[in-house]
Amino acid sequence: LVVPWKYGFKSIKAIIKIELVNYQPATLWMLAAPDEYGFYANVNPNVDHPRWSQATERRIGEIGRRKTLLFNGYEKEIASLYAGMDLTKDF
């Protein structure tokens, strides 16, 4: 499943069922490595993974790196979803 502003993070590989719940569910990587992965998994160059950076990226087929854009460049479209949240905590 490709969600443009999360692409590059751990992503859903298969959908088995969809459940609507009134609480925030856990995710696989939150459970596996809670210090390294949160619920939101947004691409955010300003918040590093504890062991590696997401400030830069190398696009497949390119040599050298470029700066990663906030929300993979979809800031205008989706930043409002996270308005008022501290993205260093809700990473």
Place this chain on the structure above:
Amino acid sequence: LTIRNRFFDHWFPILVHIACLLPIPWLLLDAWQGNLSADPIRASIIRTGKIALVLLVLSLMCSPLNNIFGFKPALRVRRALGDYAFMYVCLHFAIFVSLDYGFNIQYISAELLRRPYALVGLVTGLLLIPLAITSFPPWPKRLGKNWKRLHSLVYVIAVLDALHFILSVKQGVAEPYLWLILVLFLLVLRIPSIRRFLSGYFTHTE
């Protein structure tokens, strides 16, 4: 027995040199044929790093093979294994700096100084430099006793190398831990009392 000895004296070191060089045409061939995954740059960094680790571990096996099993020819390839490990470390770092980071000093220094996996890797590589240089004559003779002292740094290097591997993979991957265990095992074999016990056990003639 004489044929065996001639094989080990003459052909064994040559075969080791060839085996150590083979990964280069193998990597080039895979790159040429597009067998290096969707991200060939990352794949070649991982591959060269892995080969360096394998060769470093093999170089650590030489002394125990001689001391414990009495396999003398191992000592004749020990230096070559270590130097080829260094060569692949250089290649590993060169690909990281050039193809991955495009010589962008700012990005490279940020990565090397702030990311634990990269910092540990950098230290490991830097520590290997004096060993690689002094592995050739006239250094072993010139440094005398200090040569051995200097080269026992390789024990620290091997542990750091395994740590570099552990830090660079996502959680839940077991392989780098197995390499760390292997390295620690090879270090334990060097503890004098353990070494003496095992060599007495395996080589009765000594």
